[in-house]
Amino acid sequence: MGDFLKREKNKEYTRNKLIEVAMELFQKKEYQKTTIEEIAKLAGISKPTFFAYFDSKEQLLYAFDLKQIHTFELYMKEQLSPQGDLLLELREAIVQMAINLHTTHLLTQNMMHLVTINENxxxxxxxxxxxxxxxxxxxxxYGQQHDIIVMEVGAEDVAKDLSTIYLGTLVNWVITSGQGSLGNQMRSTLDHSLQRISMKWRNVNEASH
Structure with a gap:
């Protein structure tokens, strides 16, 4: 049992190491120019060992995306409380996820290009x-159930709107070659939508300006 746990721990370490070094390389150079050989070498493993963990660079990048989205999901589940500032926590969690995922505008540009050429x-x-x-x-x-959010707003519509805002902000950031802080841009655009669904949010933000 001890050997099994040790092997599993080593596997998890190697998997996370591959994700970590790959993201370092993707940030320094174009995604397409980064090779699996480079990733494996920097992680201290062989190319065949790489394929024991990931089928492709795309799958590795997806693993990083998924890790961030699950961190976002777990954090927001912890914030479901009538006493907390739910929408503020939601805004900041989205902003933090964007910052973690999109460390450079070049990486974001590469990811957007990959979507257009790789169906998988x-x-x-x-x-x-x-x-x-x-x-x-x-x-x-949850916010509707606890009178944090006005009841007539459709939860599905809000989710779609914020998802569109998220993507639109990323596109604008890439188009402007990463000028300005992505976090500040994301925070500002999200505010406009959140003001529309919560009187409490509107009053708090008006008082701070």
Whole structure:
């Protein structure tokens, strides 16, 4: 049993190491120019060992995306409390996820290009956005049940709107070659939508300006 746990721990370490070094390389150079050989070498393993963990660079990138979206999901589940500032936590969790996923505008540009040329990655990314929308919908429904969010707002519509805002902000950030803080841009655009669904949010933000 001890040997089994040790092997599993080593596997998890190697998997996380591959994700970590791959993201380092993707940030420094174009995604397409990063090779599996480079990733494996930097992680201290052989190329055949790489394929024991991931089938492709796309799957590795997806693993990183999925890790961030699950962190977002777990965090928001912990924030479901009538006493907390639910929408503020939602906004900041989305902002933090964006910052963690999109460390450079070049990486984001590469990811967007990959969606257009790789159907497998596109399908995988659609799965992460399904989780993203599901979490937002659950947060909004909870907010409606506790009078944090106005009842007439459709939770599904809010989830779609915030998902669109998220993507639109990323596109704008890439188009402007990463000018300005992605976090600040994301925070500002999300505010406009959140003001529409919560009088409490509107009053708090008006008082701070």
């Amino acid at each position: 990655y596109k399908r995988l990314l659609e799965d992460t956005f399904s989780i993203f929308r599901k979490v937002i919908k659950e947060v909004v429904e």
